[in-house]
Amino acid sequence: MRIARYALAGGEPQYGLVELTADAGEHPDTIAAITGDPLAGPVNYTGERHPLDDVRLLAPVIPRSKIVGVGRNYAAHAAEMGNEVPESPLLFFKPNTSVIGPDDPIVRPAACKELHHEGELAVVIGRICKQVPAERVSEVIFGYTVANDVTARDLQASDGQWARAKGSDTFCPLGPWIVTHLSLEESADLQITTTVADQRTPGEGEVRQDDSTRLMVRGVAELVSYISQFTTLLPGDVILTGTPAGVGEITPGQRVTVNIQGIGELANPVVDEQ
Numbered sequence: 001m002r003i004a005r006y007a008l009a010g011g012e013p014q015y016g017l018v019e020l021t022a023d024a025g026e027h028p029d030t031i032a033a034i035t036g037d038p039l040a041g042p043v044n045y046t047g048e049r050h051p052l053d054d055v056r057l058l059a060p061v062i063p064r065s066k067i068v069g070v071g072r073n074y075a076a077h078a079a080e081m082g083n084e085v086p087e088s089p090l091l092f093f094k095p096n097t098s099v100i101g102p103d104d105p106i107v108r109p110a111a112c113k114e115l116h117h118e119g120e121l122a123v124v125i126g127r128i129c130k131q132v133p134a135e136r137v138s139e140v141i142f143g144y145t146v147a148n149d150v151t152a153r154d155l156q157a158s159d160g161q162w163a164r165a166k167g168s169d170t171f172c173p174l175g176p177w178i179v180t181h182l183s184l185e186e187s188a189d190l191q192i193t194t195t196v197a198d199q200r201t202p203g204e205g206e207v208r209q210d211d212s213t214r215l216m217v218r219g220v221a222e223l224v225s226y227i228s229q230f231t232t233l234l235p236g237d238v239i240l241t242g243t244p245a246g247v248g249e250i251t252p253g254q255r256v257t258v259n260i261q262g263i264g265e266l267a268n269p270v271v272d273e274q
Helices: 075-080 134-140 153-159 163-167 220-228
Strands: 002-007 014-019 030-034 045-051 056-058 067-071 090-094 106-108 115-117 119-125 141-148 172-179 191-198 206-212 238-240 254-260 264-272
Touching: 056 172, 090 163, 119 191, 119 220, 119 254, 134 141, 134 220, 141 238, 141 254, 141 264, 153 163, 172 238, 172 264, 220 238
Parallel strands: 067 238, 106 264
Antiparallel strands: 002 014, 002 056, 002 172, 014 030, 030 045, 067 090, 119 141, 119 238, 141 172, 191 206, 191 254, 254 264
Protein backbone atom coordinates (compact mmCIF):
# COMPACT_ATOMS: atom_id res chain seq x y z
CA MET A 1 0.00 0.00 0.00
CA ARG A 2 1.16 3.53 -0.82
CA ILE A 3 -0.12 6.28 1.45
CA ALA A 4 0.29 9.87 0.27
CA ARG A 5 -0.59 13.35 1.50
CA TYR A 6 -1.93 15.54 -1.25
CA ALA A 7 -3.94 18.64 -2.00
CA LEU A 8 -6.25 19.63 -4.80
CA ALA A 9 -5.97 23.16 -6.19
CA GLY A 10 -7.02 25.49 -3.39
CA GLY A 11 -7.82 22.58 -1.08
CA GLU A 12 -6.60 21.42 2.30
CA PRO A 13 -4.07 18.58 2.72
CA GLN A 14 -5.58 15.11 2.99
CA TYR A 15 -4.48 11.50 2.79
CA GLY A 16 -5.08 9.01 0.04
CA LEU A 17 -4.07 5.58 -1.28
CA VAL A 18 -2.09 5.57 -4.52
CA GLU A 19 -2.61 3.03 -7.29
CA LEU A 20 -0.04 2.94 -10.09
CA THR A 21 -0.19 1.51 -13.58
CA ALA A 22 2.35 -1.11 -12.49
CA ASP A 23 -0.22 -2.49 -10.05
CA ALA A 24 -2.39 -3.63 -12.98
CA GLY A 25 -5.50 -2.57 -11.08
CA GLU A 26 -8.73 -0.93 -12.20
CA HIS A 27 -7.64 2.65 -11.42
CA PRO A 28 -4.10 3.22 -12.72
CA ASP A 29 -2.23 6.35 -11.65
CA THR A 30 -4.92 7.59 -9.31
CA ILE A 31 -5.28 8.45 -5.64
CA ALA A 32 -8.28 7.42 -3.57
CA ALA A 33 -9.16 9.80 -0.73
CA ILE A 34 -9.41 8.47 2.82
CA THR A 35 -10.70 10.01 6.02
CA GLY A 36 -8.42 11.14 8.80
CA ASP A 37 -4.75 10.42 9.44
CA PRO A 38 -3.63 6.79 9.03
CA LEU A 39 -0.85 7.37 11.55
CA ALA A 40 -3.38 8.37 14.18
CA GLY A 41 -6.11 5.77 13.79
CA PRO A 42 -8.41 3.82 11.48
CA VAL A 43 -9.40 5.40 8.17
CA ASN A 44 -12.07 4.82 5.54
CA TYR A 45 -12.44 5.53 1.85
CA THR A 46 -14.46 8.67 1.09
CA GLY A 47 -15.42 7.52 -2.41
CA GLU A 48 -13.39 10.28 -4.08
CA ARG A 49 -10.68 9.36 -6.55
CA HIS A 50 -8.41 11.68 -8.53
CA PRO A 51 -5.83 11.27 -11.30
CA LEU A 52 -2.35 11.72 -9.85
CA ASP A 53 -1.70 14.43 -12.44
CA ASP A 54 -4.54 16.48 -10.93
CA VAL A 55 -3.19 16.61 -7.38
CA ARG A 56 -0.17 18.12 -5.69
CA LEU A 57 1.74 15.54 -3.67
CA LEU A 58 2.93 16.82 -0.28
CA ALA A 59 5.44 15.46 2.19
CA PRO A 60 3.79 12.16 3.19
CA VAL A 61 4.40 12.83 6.87
CA ILE A 62 5.19 15.85 9.02
CA PRO A 63 6.88 14.29 12.07
CA ARG A 64 5.02 15.07 15.26
CA SER A 65 8.19 15.30 17.32
CA LYS A 66 11.43 14.49 15.52
CA ILE A 67 13.55 13.30 12.64
CA VAL A 68 16.56 11.24 13.72
CA GLY A 69 19.44 11.10 11.26
CA VAL A 70 22.18 8.49 11.19
CA GLY A 71 25.64 9.58 10.06
CA ARG A 72 28.35 7.50 8.36
CA ASN A 73 26.23 4.34 8.07
CA TYR A 74 27.82 3.35 4.75
CA ALA A 75 31.55 2.62 4.94
CA ALA A 76 32.29 4.05 1.47
CA HIS A 77 30.54 7.31 2.32
CA ALA A 78 32.47 7.62 5.59
CA ALA A 79 35.68 7.04 3.63
CA GLU A 80 34.86 9.62 0.93
CA MET A 81 34.39 12.21 3.68
CA GLY A 82 37.72 11.24 5.28
CA ASN A 83 36.14 9.53 8.28
CA GLU A 84 36.04 6.12 9.90
CA VAL A 85 32.84 4.20 10.55
CA PRO A 86 31.84 5.08 14.14
CA GLU A 87 31.90 2.37 16.79
CA SER A 88 28.26 3.10 17.62
CA PRO A 89 25.56 4.85 15.54
CA LEU A 90 26.29 8.54 15.03
CA LEU A 91 22.97 10.35 15.50
CA PHE A 92 21.63 13.85 14.96
CA PHE A 93 18.22 15.53 14.90
CA LYS A 94 16.50 17.52 12.18
CA PRO A 95 13.49 19.70 13.09
CA ASN A 96 10.15 19.09 11.41
CA THR A 97 10.42 22.57 9.90
CA SER A 98 13.10 21.14 7.60
CA VAL A 99 10.54 18.87 5.89
CA ILE A 100 9.34 19.61 2.36
CA GLY A 101 7.57 17.45 -0.20
CA PRO A 102 7.99 16.46 -3.84
CA ASP A 103 8.81 19.35 -6.18
CA ASP A 104 9.17 21.83 -3.30
CA PRO A 105 12.38 23.86 -3.63
CA ILE A 106 15.47 23.14 -1.56
CA VAL A 107 16.63 26.60 -0.47
CA ARG A 108 20.36 27.23 -0.18
CA PRO A 109 20.79 29.65 2.77
CA ALA A 110 22.78 32.83 2.25
CA ALA A 111 25.34 31.60 4.81
CA CYS A 112 25.97 28.39 2.84
CA LYS A 113 28.46 28.15 0.01
CA GLU A 114 28.55 24.35 -0.42
CA LEU A 115 25.27 22.45 -0.38
CA HIS A 116 25.21 18.65 -0.77
CA HIS A 117 22.59 16.00 -1.52
CA GLU A 118 22.35 12.76 0.47
CA GLY A 119 19.78 10.26 -0.84
CA GLU A 120 18.51 7.97 1.92
CA LEU A 121 15.96 5.36 2.93
CA ALA A 122 13.63 6.79 5.59
CA VAL A 123 11.73 4.76 8.18
CA VAL A 124 8.38 6.06 9.44
CA ILE A 125 7.42 4.97 12.97
CA GLY A 126 3.84 3.81 13.48
CA ARG A 127 3.35 3.51 17.23
CA ILE A 128 4.62 4.88 20.54
CA CYS A 129 7.58 2.78 21.57
CA LYS A 130 10.61 2.73 23.84
CA GLN A 131 13.47 0.25 24.29
CA VAL A 132 12.34 -1.92 21.38
CA PRO A 133 14.26 -5.21 20.98
CA ALA A 134 15.70 -5.62 17.49
CA GLU A 135 13.57 -8.70 16.90
CA ARG A 136 10.38 -6.65 17.47
CA VAL A 137 11.24 -3.58 15.40
CA SER A 138 8.93 -4.65 12.57
CA GLU A 139 6.00 -4.16 14.97
CA VAL A 140 6.67 -0.42 15.33
CA ILE A 141 7.39 0.49 11.68
CA PHE A 142 4.54 2.07 9.76
CA GLY A 143 6.39 2.16 6.46
CA TYR A 144 9.22 3.56 4.36
CA THR A 145 9.70 6.62 2.19
CA VAL A 146 12.44 8.39 0.24
CA ALA A 147 14.52 11.14 1.85
CA ASN A 148 17.20 13.63 0.92
CA ASP A 149 19.31 14.59 3.93
CA VAL A 150 20.38 17.94 2.49
CA THR A 151 23.56 19.18 4.15
CA ALA A 152 25.38 22.51 4.21
CA ARG A 153 28.83 20.94 4.05
CA ASP A 154 30.77 24.12 4.82
CA LEU A 155 28.63 24.86 7.88
CA GLN A 156 29.04 21.26 9.01
CA ALA A 157 32.81 21.78 8.94
CA SER A 158 32.84 25.19 10.57
CA ASP A 159 30.22 24.83 13.32
CA GLY A 160 31.57 21.78 15.14
CA GLN A 161 28.02 20.42 15.38
CA TRP A 162 25.34 19.85 12.78
CA ALA A 163 22.28 21.91 13.78
CA ARG A 164 22.55 24.48 10.98
CA ALA A 165 24.19 22.11 8.52
CA LYS A 166 21.44 19.50 8.71
CA GLY A 167 18.44 21.31 10.22
CA SER A 168 17.89 24.38 8.08
CA ASP A 169 14.48 24.94 6.51
CA THR A 170 13.87 22.73 3.42
CA PHE A 171 16.79 20.40 4.28
CA CYS A 172 14.61 17.26 4.60
CA PRO A 173 12.66 16.47 1.43
CA LEU A 174 10.41 13.41 1.93
CA GLY A 175 8.18 11.56 -0.52
CA PRO A 176 6.52 10.81 -2.78
CA TRP A 177 4.52 8.53 -0.45
CA ILE A 178 4.92 5.97 2.33
CA VAL A 179 4.94 2.31 1.35
CA THR A 180 3.66 -0.03 4.04
CA HIS A 181 4.14 -3.39 2.34
CA LEU A 182 7.93 -3.76 2.57
CA SER A 183 9.32 -6.20 5.12
CA LEU A 184 12.49 -5.62 7.12
CA GLU A 185 14.23 -8.15 4.90
CA GLU A 186 13.14 -6.33 1.75
CA SER A 187 14.25 -2.97 3.14
CA ALA A 188 17.75 -4.43 3.48
CA ASP A 189 18.25 -4.75 -0.29
CA LEU A 190 16.88 -1.69 -2.07
CA GLN A 191 18.78 0.27 -4.71
CA ILE A 192 19.23 3.99 -3.98
CA THR A 193 19.98 6.20 -6.99
CA THR A 194 20.54 9.96 -6.84
CA THR A 195 20.65 12.00 -10.03
CA VAL A 196 21.42 15.71 -10.45
CA ALA A 197 20.31 17.59 -13.56
CA ASP A 198 20.07 21.12 -14.89
CA GLN A 199 16.43 22.17 -14.53
CA ARG A 200 16.43 23.26 -18.17
CA THR A 201 17.42 19.75 -19.31
CA PRO A 202 16.03 17.42 -16.62
CA GLY A 203 16.41 14.33 -18.78
CA GLU A 204 20.19 14.65 -18.97
CA GLY A 205 21.12 14.17 -15.36
CA GLU A 206 24.32 12.89 -13.80
CA VAL A 207 24.02 9.79 -11.64
CA ARG A 208 25.82 10.58 -8.38
CA GLN A 209 24.75 7.74 -6.07
CA ASP A 210 23.83 4.20 -7.07
CA ASP A 211 24.16 1.65 -4.26
CA SER A 212 22.07 -0.75 -2.24
CA THR A 213 20.83 -0.58 1.33
CA ARG A 214 22.54 -3.93 1.83
CA LEU A 215 25.74 -1.88 2.24
CA MET A 216 24.46 -0.22 5.40
CA VAL A 217 26.79 -0.84 8.33
CA ARG A 218 23.80 -1.14 10.64
CA GLY A 219 20.41 -2.22 9.32
CA VAL A 220 16.99 -0.82 10.07
CA ALA A 221 16.25 -3.16 13.00
CA GLU A 222 19.50 -2.32 14.77
CA LEU A 223 19.08 1.42 14.20
CA VAL A 224 15.48 1.64 15.40
CA SER A 225 16.25 -0.49 18.44
CA TYR A 226 19.33 1.60 19.31
CA ILE A 227 17.52 4.93 18.98
CA SER A 228 14.56 3.71 21.02
CA GLN A 229 16.86 2.94 23.96
CA PHE A 230 17.29 6.63 24.74
CA THR A 231 14.28 8.40 23.26
CA THR A 232 10.61 7.53 23.00
CA LEU A 233 9.56 7.20 19.37
CA LEU A 234 6.14 8.51 18.40
CA PRO A 235 3.87 7.77 15.44
CA GLY A 236 5.11 9.82 12.49
CA ASP A 237 8.69 10.11 13.71
CA VAL A 238 11.16 9.60 10.87
CA ILE A 239 14.54 7.87 10.97
CA LEU A 240 17.01 8.61 8.16
CA THR A 241 19.22 5.55 7.77
CA GLY A 242 22.31 7.11 6.20
CA THR A 243 23.55 7.80 2.70
CA PRO A 244 25.70 5.74 0.33
CA ALA A 245 28.86 7.01 -1.32
CA GLY A 246 28.63 9.61 -4.06
CA VAL A 247 27.38 12.68 -2.23
CA GLY A 248 28.14 15.93 -3.98
CA GLU A 249 27.33 19.57 -4.44
CA ILE A 250 23.99 20.85 -5.67
CA THR A 251 23.55 24.43 -6.83
CA PRO A 252 20.63 26.73 -7.68
CA GLY A 253 19.22 25.91 -11.08
CA GLN A 254 19.69 22.17 -10.60
CA ARG A 255 17.16 19.47 -9.78
CA VAL A 256 18.06 16.56 -7.54
CA THR A 257 16.17 13.26 -7.82
CA VAL A 258 16.39 10.36 -5.37
CA ASN A 259 14.89 7.05 -6.48
CA ILE A 260 14.59 4.03 -4.20
CA GLN A 261 13.66 0.70 -5.70
CA GLY A 262 10.22 -0.46 -4.64
CA ILE A 263 9.27 2.90 -3.12
CA GLY A 264 9.38 5.72 -5.65
CA GLU A 265 11.06 8.89 -6.83
CA LEU A 266 11.54 12.18 -4.99
CA ALA A 267 12.64 15.22 -7.01
CA ASN A 268 13.28 18.80 -5.85
CA PRO A 269 14.67 21.93 -7.53
CA VAL A 270 17.43 23.92 -5.83
CA VAL A 271 17.11 27.69 -5.40
CA ASP A 272 18.96 30.48 -3.63
CA GLU A 273 17.52 32.08 -0.53
CA GLN A 274 17.64 35.47 -2.22
